[in-house]
Amino acid sequence: MKIVIVGSTHAGTAAAKQILKRHPETDVTVYERNDNISFVSSGIYLYLTGKIDRLEDMFYASPEDLVKMGATVRLKHNVLRIDTKTKTLQVADMQTGKVFNDTYDKLIMATGSSVAVPPIIGIDQTNVLLCKNYKQAQAIYASAKEHHHIAVIGAGYMGTELAESYAETNHEVSLFQSHDQILNNYIGPELSNKATQLLKDHGVHLHMEERVTSFDTADDGQVIIESSGGNYRADLAIVCTGFVPNTDLLRKQVKMDRHGALIINDYVQTSDPDIYAAGDACVVNFNPTGTPAYTPLATNALRQGALAGINVFGDIQPYMGTQATSAMKLFDYTLATTGLTYVAAKRDKMPIRHVVFDGPYRPTYMPNPTELLIDLVYNYENRQLLGAQFWSKHDVSQSANTMSVMIQNGNTIDDLAYVDMLFQPNFDEPFNYLNQVGQQAVEQELQLGNDQPRVTATGNWQN
The missing domain is CATH 3.50.50.60 (FAD/NAD(P)-binding domain)
Incomplete structure (x- = not known):
C-alpha cells in the first residue's frame, strides 16, 4: 500500500513513525514545505528567555530518522493540488521549480495551521x-x-x-x-x-x-x-492572533467545519474513507460538549497523528477525544486548564455551575503552604465534571491531567469529592485539594436542594 503524508510537524511525523514501526514494508512518502520537521513552536519563548540555548533543540525528530525507518522524505516540496477522485497530487519542488504528479492509496493530511493574519493595514511592514x-x-x-x-x-x-x-x-x-x-x-x-x-x-x-x-x-x-x-x-x-487550518487542498472535496478544519470520525478518518487527518488541519472530538471543536494544540496533533498511522490500516484504535488540556509557566506561577471554562459553558447554554477553591495546597504547619486557586465547572443536572483551571506557585500541572482523565471518563463531582488520593504533609492535606473542590461542589448542590439519588461513574446508586 502506498501512503502519502502531507505535512510533517507533529502529526505527520507521528503518523509516519507508527506506520513504519507497525508495517515497515509500507511505501510511505512525506511531503513537507519547510526544510525541517517536528518543530516545537511552544518552545520559542523558552529560547527567547535563554532557558534553552539552541532553537535547534526544539526539533524532536529529523528527516534522517524517518528515512532510516523506510520513508521517502521530500523537504521543500509544496503540494499544489489534490484530486481525491483520481487519488493524485500535483507537487512542486521548491528548489528546482519542477512540478510533477504523484499518486496514493491512502492519504494523511497533516498540513497544520498558519497564523491567522487579521486584515490589518500595513501588516507586511518589515518591523x-x-x-x-x-x-x-x-x-x-x-x-x-x-x-x-x-x-x-x-x-x-x-x-x-x-x-x-x-x-x-x-x-x-x-x-x-x-x-x-x-x-x-x-x-x-x-x-x-x-x-x-x-x-x-x-x-x-x-x-x-x-x-x-x-x-x-x-x-x-x-x-x-x-x-x-x-x-x-x-x-x-x-x-499572535491565533491560527487557521491549512486545508485549501481539500476544499469542497471533504467535509469541513466553519473554520475550514477537516471533520473526522472516531478513527480520525475524513468523509473520504481513503483520507485521514490529524493535528491543526482538523477538528478534535471535544469530550466536555460531545461535539467537534477546533483546538490547535501539539498534544492533540501527536495523538491524532499516531492514530492516523494506526487506523490507516483499518478501524483499529478509536480516538478517545480530548479535553484540550494544557498548561503554561507564567513567571513563577503555573497555569493549567482542562475542559470547559464557566464562561464557555454558559455561552453554549449548558446547565452548569462552578465553584472556586482558594486555599493552601498542603497543611499550614508545613513551610511554604503555597496558595492554590481552582475553578471547577460541572453540569448540575447529571453532576458530571466539565472543566477545571488551576493557578498557583506550586506546580499543579499534573492535577490538570488528573481532571482531564476524570472528565473523559464521565466522572461526577461526587466521584471527585471522595476519589482515593494520597495524603502526606509534604504534598497535600488529608483530603487532597481536588477532593476539597469536589466537596465544595457537592456542598453547593446540597445548599441548593439538589441532593437527588444519582448514578456515579461506577454505576452504583448513592443518596
Whole structure:
C-alpha cells in the first residue's frame, strides 16, 4: 500500500513513525514545505528567555530518522493540488521549480495551521513579524536583540508567553488584546485577572479591548500601531492572533467545519474513507460538549497523528477525544486548564455551575503552604465534571491531567469529592485539594436542594 503524508510537524511525523514501526514494508512518502520537521513552536519563548540555548533543540525528530525507518522524505516540496477522485497530487519542488504528479492509496493530511493574519493595514511592514514556525522564530530572535520596545498583538498562549519572555529579558513590552481578558479561550475571569495583574507587576503595558487596525513605519524606523484605543509606537510588533487550518487542498472535496478544519470520525478518518487527518488541519472530538471543536494544540496533533498511522490500516484504535488540556509557566506561577471554562459553558447554554477553591495546597504547619486557586465547572443536572483551571506557585500541572482523565471518563463531582488520593504533609492535606473542590461542589448542590439519588461513574446508586 502506498501512503502519502502531507505535512510533517507533529502529526505527520507521528503518523509516519507508527506506520513504519507497525508495517515497515509500507511505501510511505512525506511531503513537507519547510526544510525541517517536528518543530516545537511552544518552545520559542523558552529560547527567547535563554532557558534553552539552541532553537535547534526544539526539533524532536529529523528527516534522517524517518528515512532510516523506510520513508521517502521530500523537504521543500509544496503540494499544489489534490484530486481525491483520481487519488493524485500535483507537487512542486521548491528548489528546482519542477512540478510533477504523484499518486496514493491512502492519504494523511497533516498540513497544520498558519497564523491567522487579521486584515490589518500595513501588516507586511518589515518591523511586523508573525510567530509560529522555526524561521519566524529565528527572525524574531534576531530582531528582538536589536530592539527594546516590543509590541505583541494577541494575548492567547503564544502572545502571553512572548510578553513574559520579553519582560524577563529587560524589554519594554506592550500587549494588545481585542477581548476583555487575556487567555480568554483557556481560563475564566478569576484566573485571567490574576495573570493580568502578574504581567502588570512585571512591567507589561496591557491594552485590553483594543483592536489593532493598522501598522505604519515612522521616519525613525519605529512601528506605529493604530488601535481602537489610540496610536502607539514600538520598535517591533509581533502578531499572535491565533491560527487557521491549512486545508485549501481539500476544499469542497471533504467535509469541513466553519473554520475550514477537516471533520473526522472516531478513527480520525475524513468523509473520504481513503483520507485521514490529524493535528491543526482538523477538528478534535471535544469530550466536555460531545461535539467537534477546533483546538490547535501539539498534544492533540501527536495523538491524532499516531492514530492516523494506526487506523490507516483499518478501524483499529478509536480516538478517545480530548479535553484540550494544557498548561503554561507564567513567571513563577503555573497555569493549567482542562475542559470547559464557566464562561464557555454558559455561552453554549449548558446547565452548569462552578465553584472556586482558594486555599493552601498542603497543611499550614508545613513551610511554604503555597496558595492554590481552582475553578471547577460541572453540569448540575447529571453532576458530571466539565472543566477545571488551576493557578498557583506550586506546580499543579499534573492535577490538570488528573481532571482531564476524570472528565473523559464521565466522572461526577461526587466521584471527585471522595476519589482515593494520597495524603502526606509534604504534598497535600488529608483530603487532597481536588477532593476539597469536589466537596465544595457537592456542598453547593446540597445548599441548593439538589441532593437527588444519582448514578456515579461506577454505576452504583448513592443518596
